[in-house]
Amino acid sequence: MGIDIKFPIGLMFTILGFLLTVFGIVTGGDEALYSRSLGININLWSGCGMLVFGLIMLFFSWKSWKAKTP
Numbered sequence: 001m002g003i004d005i006k007f008p009i010g011l012m013f014t015i016l017g018f019l020l021t022v023f024g025i026v027t028g029g030d031e032a033l034y035s036r037s038l039g040i041n042i043n044l045w046s047g048c049g050m051l052v053f054g055l056i057m058l059f060f061s062w063k064s065w066k067a068k069t070p
Contacts, residue, residue, distance in 0.1 A: 004064060010057030013050050020047030 024044025027033055034041055 004061055006057050006061035006064070010054045010059075010061055013054030014058060015054075017047050017050030017052070017054050020044075021051055023047070 020043050024041050024047050028041055028044065031039065
């Protein structure tokens, strides 16, 4: 089969993780925004996790694509 689901999933998680990480960095000093999450910058941490997961998926997609091409 020529369909590989890892690329669109990796791209989606990478883009959303990047946006969420940037938002977490920009709003890092706003204590009122993060008071409900016990002062943890949840946007930054979840964005970093999504970004790492997306990059891993893109890496595996690239690796499997490279293995298929002669």
